[in-house]
Amino acid sequence: MGTVTRRRFLRALGHGSLAVAGGRLLAPSSARAQGPFAGQTIIHWSLLNPEGKSLREVAKKEAMTKFKEKTGITVQVQVVPWQELGTKLIAATQAGNPPDCARLNIFGFKMIVKADGLVPLDPYINKTYSEAQKKDYFVNFKPATMVDGTTYSLQIEAICKALYVRKDWLAKVGMKAPRTWAELVEVGKAITGGGKWGYMFNGSKTQLNQVDMIFQAHIHGRGGHILDASDRGAFNDEAAVKSYQFLSDCVHKHKITPPQVIAMTYDEVTDAFKAGRVGMIQEGSHRYRDIAKAVGEENIELTKIPSDDPRRASPTPIVGWGMGIPRGSKHPDAAWEYIKFYTGPEAQEINARVAGSMPSRKSTLDLPYFKTKEAAYMRWWVDYVSEQGEVIINVATEAQLNEVMVDALQQVLNNPSANVKQVLDEAVKRYNQLL
Amino acid sequence: MSSAIGSGPSTGPGALPARLAGRLGGGLLGRPRGGRFDLFPYLLMLPGLLLVMFVTLYPIVFAVNYSLMRTQVFKQLAFVGLANYTRLLADPRFQTNLRNSLFFVLVGVALTWTFGLALALLLRRQTWGNAILKTIVLIPWVTNQVVLALMWKWLLNGEFSPVNYLLGLIDLPGLNPLISTVQALPTLTFVNAWRATGFSLLLMLAGLSAIPVEVEEAAEIDGASRWKQLWYVIIPLLKPISLACFITLTISFFNIIVLPMDLTGGGPLNSTEVLSLRLYREGFQYYNMGSASAITLVLVGLDLILAWAYYKLIRAETYYR
Numbered sequence: 001m002g003t004v005t006r007r008r009f010l011r012a013l014g015h016g017s018l019a020v021a022g023g024r025l026l027a028p029s030s031a032r033a034q035g036p037f038a039g040q041t042i043i044h045w046s047l048l049n050p051e052g053k054s055l056r057e058v059a060k061k062e063a064m065t066k067f068k069e070k071t072g073i074t075v076q077v078q079v080v081p082w083q084e085l086g087t088k089l090i091a092a093t094q095a096g097n098p099p100d101c102a103r104l105n106i107f108g109f110k111m112i113v114k115a116d117g118l119v120p121l122d123p124y125i126n127k128t129y130s131e132a133q134k135k136d137y138f139v140n141f142k143p144a145t146m147v148d149g150t151t152y153s154l155q156i157e158a159i160c161k162a163l164y165v166r167k168d169w170l171a172k173v174g175m176k177a178p179r180t181w182a183e184l185v186e187v188g189k190a191i192t193g194g195g196k197w198g199y200m201f202n203g204s205k206t207q208l209n210q211v212d213m214i215f216q217a218h219i220h221g222r223g224g225h226i227l228d229a230s231d232r233g234a235f236n237d238e239a240a241v242k243s244y245q246f247l248s249d250c251v252h253k254h255k256i257t258p259p260q261v262i263a264m265t266y267d268e269v270t271d272a273f274k275a276g277r278v279g280m281i282q283e284g285s286h287r288y289r290d291i292a293k294a295v296g297e298e299n300i301e302l303t304k305i306p307s308d309d310p311r312r313a314s315p316t317p318i319v320g321w322g323m324g325i326p327r328g329s330k331h332p333d334a335a336w337e338y339i340k341f342y343t344g345p346e347a348q349e350i351n352a353r354v355a356g357s358m359p360s361r362k363s364t365l366d367l368p369y370f371k372t373k374e375a376a377y378m379r380w381w382v383d384y385v386s387e388q389g390e391v392i393i394n395v396a397t398e399a400q401l402n403e404v405m406v407d408a409l410q411q412v413l414n415n416p417s418a419n420v421k422q423v424l425d426e427a428v429k430r431y432n433q434l435l
Numbered sequence: 436m437s438s439a440i441g442s443g444p445s446t447g448p449g450a451l452p453a454r455l456a457g458r459l460g461g462g463l464l465g466r467p468r469g470g471r472f473d474l475f476p477y478l479l480m481l482p483g484l485l486l487v488m489f490v491t492l493y494p495i496v497f498a499v500n501y502s503l504m505r506t507q508v509f510k511q512l513a514f515v516g517l518a519n520y521t522r523l524l525a526d527p528r529f530q531t532n533l534r535n536s537l538f539f540v541l542v543g544v545a546l547t548w549t550f551g552l553a554l555a556l557l558l559r560r561q562t563w564g565n566a567i568l569k570t571i572v573l574i575p576w577v578t579n580q581v582v583l584a585l586m587w588k589w590l591l592n593g594e595f596s597p598v599n600y601l602l603g604l605i606d607l608p609g610l611n612p613l614i615s616t617v618q619a620l621p622t623l624t625f626v627n628a629w630r631a632t633g634f635s636l637l638l639m640l641a642g643l644s645a646i647p648v649e650v651e652e653a654a655e656i657d658g659a660s661r662w663k664q665l666w667y668v669i670i671p672l673l674k675p676i677s678l679a680c681f682i683t684l685t686i687s688f689f690n691i692i693v694l695p696m697d698l699t700g701g702g703p704l705n706s707t708e709v710l711s712l713r714l715y716r717e718g719f720q721y722y723n724m725g726s727a728s729a730i731t732l733v734l735v736g737l738d739l740i741l742a743w744a745y746y747k748l749i750r751a752e753t754y755y756r
Contacts, residue, residue: 087719094509111722115508197594206700208720258594262703263613268588277595399720410703414616 037334038072042100044338045089047082055289059354063347070341073334083207086112089326093117098326101335104153106144106319107209110396118152118324124336125151138362138382139389145322153322154343155360157351159284160316160381160389161213164291166191166279167301177303179310181246184280188256191279198256200278201247202266203409210266211402211409212393213317214282218243220390221307221314226405231395233431235405236424242308244412244420252416262413284319285381289356302377304384315390316381320360352378397434404431495735501728508722519729528705529713533733536710539624540688540741546628547684548677551635556665558636559643569636576633584697587626588613616706619699623707627694631687635680642676643669678749682742689734710734 048054050061064075078099080088086108092098093115104112112118125134141155163184165177169191178184188198201214212226215235219226224239234240250257261269270287272278274294282305283291292300304313323339325332341347348359349367358378359365365382369375395401408427412418502519504511523529554572558565575583590598593611602609612618646669654668670677692715695701701708701716710730718727 090508090722111508115510115722195594204700205702206697208700259614260592260594260611263588263592263699265700272595275595397721399716403716403720406702407704414614414703 035071035073035337037331037337040072040331040334041074041076042331042334042338044075044077044335045080045085045099045102046077047080047085047103048077049079050077054355056286056351056355056357059351059357062354063342063350066346066350067338067341071334071337073337075338083209090115090117093327096328098328100325100329100331101338102324102326103156104322104324105209106322106392106394107398109144109153109322110147110394110398112324113147113152114396117327119327119329119332120150120152121154121324121336121339122151124340125154128336128340136362137360138365139318139360139385139391141322141360141391143391144320144394153324154339155320155322156342157286157320157348158318158358158360158385159286159320160318160358160385161217161282161284161305162316162381162384163303163305164273164281164283165301165303166273166276166295166299168299169196169279170301177301178280178306179303179313181306181308183310184306185250185254185256188250188280189254192256195277197258197272197278198254199250199280200257200261200264200269200272201282202264202269203262203406203413204265204268205403205406207265207267208399208402208406211406212398213319214247215240215243215405216317216390216393217282217305217314218246221305226393226401227395232435233401233404233428236421236428240424241420244409244424247409248412248416248418248420251413259413262410285358285378286320286356288377302380304388313384313388315388316384317392318385318389319392320358358382397431400434401431404428404434495732498728498731498735501724502732504725506724509724515725519725520733523726523729523733528708529730531705532708532710532713535620535706535708536689536737538620539627539709540685542621543624543628543631543688544681544684546625547631547635548639548680550628550632551637551639551680552670552673554632554636555639555643556669559640569640572636573633575630578630580630580691580693581697583626583630584694588698591622613699614703616704619703619707623695623699626698627688627691630694631684635684638676638680639673642673645676646672674749678745681745681749685741685745686738689738710737 046060048057048060050057050064052058060077064077068074082105085103085105089098089102089104089108089112098117104118137155139158141158145151145153145155163177165187167177170177170187173187173190175187175190178187184199190198192198202210205211215226219235219237219240222239222242224237224243225234226240228234247257251259251261264272269278269281270283270291273281273283274291276295288300288302305316307314323342325335325339329335343361345359345361345364345367348357348361348364349369351357352359352364352375353369356378358381364370365379370378393401404427408423411423412420501511503514503516505513505515505518558569558572590596591610591613593599593609593614596609599609599611612622650668650672651664654664659667690711691709692711695707695709695712696715699707701712710733714727714730714734717723717730
């Protein structure tokens with residue numbers, strides 16, 4: 001080794017700096033990530049497995065990779081079946097071993113809050129978002145995210161309902177998609193036959209929380225109420241009686257619906273549509289791509305849920321997933337970073353582009369992807385939701401409410417001569433006694 | 436055995452192990468030594484006993500505690516005494532649940548045992564064909580209940596059933612038992628018995644293999660017909676294993692949730708809602724821990740009563756043990 005001259009020292013210093021800079025450029029972006037939480041790992045409960053093959057799972061993996069690049073936080077996903085997420089979260093918070101962050105569906109949300117399972121997000125929201133950003137949702141999700149003025153969840157996606165109609169079947173009988181329930185019966189009669197049915201809905205208690213979507217569109221669309229202002233049962237009004245009578249008539253009088261619906265779940269109704277056994281069902285935006293794959297996009301006509309008034313459709317009930325921080329989370333600040341990212345435009349665009357999920361943020365809809373032909377159905381839904389979107393009824397006694405309503409439906413379907421008003425009076429009384 | 440071990444040398448290198456073994460042996464036989472109660476064996480058992488108590492007694496204490504409380508999710512609000520029990524007993528839905536459970540369990544256990552015994556008699560000879568058939572019968576027992584429920588639901592779905600399609604080909608009316616309040620429970624019971632037949636078959640095969648060939652040969656020589664051999668020789672000799680089968684199946688059937696949940700959802704009109712399904716709903720859908728705990732204890736009580744009844748019935752006529 002020679003002596004260290006000034007020139008040699010400066011050259012070495014220059015090479016060293018270049019090496020460091022080059023190393024940074026070549027290193028994986030996650031290693032470059034800066035931020036107060038870089039290197040932390042959070043545990044996230046989700047129904048989606050990032051290693052899975054479904055479109056929503058592929059989207060999840062892409063979003064998680066982007067999140068790690070941006071923040072340096074590793075997300076370790078623990079997969080929990082969707083119908084058990086709420087239950088397990090309550091048990092885990094009680095046991096003092098919750099995840100850092102969890103998906104929350106609207107149905108179980110209020111029960112989780114009642115069980116003191118979530119931390120308020122307001123301090124994070126106030127610190128992070130401007131007033132305009134706080135309102136940047138294309139529908140008011142507050143009933144799904146707030147309890148007594150406190151926010152416990154942020155909505156990451158919207159699932160909106162519509163009437164899916166087989167366009168090719170309509171063409172065969174020379175009819176248009178129905179705008180009223182009376183037209184639905186006419187279309188149903190025209191397409192029923194040869195093992196095919198006109199209209200189906202789910203009447204089983206197996207996927208209980210999927211039932212009120214049927215009733216909310218029917219009863220609210222006829223101007224009635226499921227619950228009154230104090231959240232007591234009110235589904236024995238004239239609109240509710242008409243709705244139950246209509247569903248019974250579809251089976252017994254019009255014969256456009258198979259009696260089997262009394263034992264059919266939400267998934268089975270969707271499968272029947274995908275299998276070409278039924279021409280009209282109420283279904284969500286989240287399944288559009290799957291259904292399109294099964295029956296061909298050109299054979300689906302999306303139409304607003306009918307009502308009795310041809311000038312105004314029934315409301316589209318909105319469900320979907322939010323995200324929250326369970327009480328006892330070990331890394332709540334890093335979990336908030338994840339929630340912030342997942343409710344931001346980048347992740348919502350990935351979810352829409354890859355999985356066809358409807359975003360929750362209004363500003364996301366300005367991104368180029370939502371102007372494409374592929375996203376046309378989402379724009380249609382956004383218009384419908386903006387006009388007549390209604391977050392699904394969610395009360396802490398949501399399971400009991402659905403159960404009582406399904407029991408009443410099964411009574412009416414099981415006995416065509418049942419006095420619908422009497423059945424609903426008894427059902428409302430039973431529900432109100434549970435409160 | 437204990438006396439042999441205990442009579443070892445009292446001094447010298449082997450003294451301590453011998454004394455220890457002696458204490459162990461004496462204790463294990465439960466004999467107080469020299470009029471003194473020997474605590475040592477009980478101390479050895481203590482870790483295992485504590486573990487067993489934790490996993491069995493703790494949940495029962497937890498359930499008893501919650502069943503006497505008014506609750507909000509897991510929070511205990513007030514002591515209500517037996518109010519949860521009296522409310523349940525007065526609830527017509529609970530009475531339906533109880534009737535459904537008793538039918539589901541008693542008829543189900545009888546069917547499963549009968550199917551298992553019949554198949555065991557057919558398949559008891561060791562041949563390749565029988566080995567394959569035994570494996571096939573065992574498949575439903577080891578298959579996920581969700582899969583079984585979906586399969587049967589598809590088979591029995593009135594509108595889309597392949598069975599109905601085949602029946603239609605020969606001009607027979609289709610089946611639609613899952614939408615009938617009368618047929619749904621027997622159907623669910625039958626499906627569950629079919630599922631559990633593999634388990635019953637294994638036990639009955641084990642029981643049959645333990646019956647000495649000479650006994651059956653003697654009966655044959657005495658002129659007993661096949662039916663009389665079965666009724667007077669084989670079934671009585673199978674009583675101990677049948678008791679194990681009855682008790683295991685009873686506990687299993689009382690606690691089943693997935694199959695009824697996925698096959699019928701308890702419907703139509705609660706006609707297939709068994710106690711375990713109601714328990715699941717009270718506990719994990721309504722989060723009504725007070726009622727759920729009360730139902731749990733009713734189930735435990737029913738399990739114990741039936742186990743005792745089986746034991747009494749079978750012990751009364753057991754020919755060998």
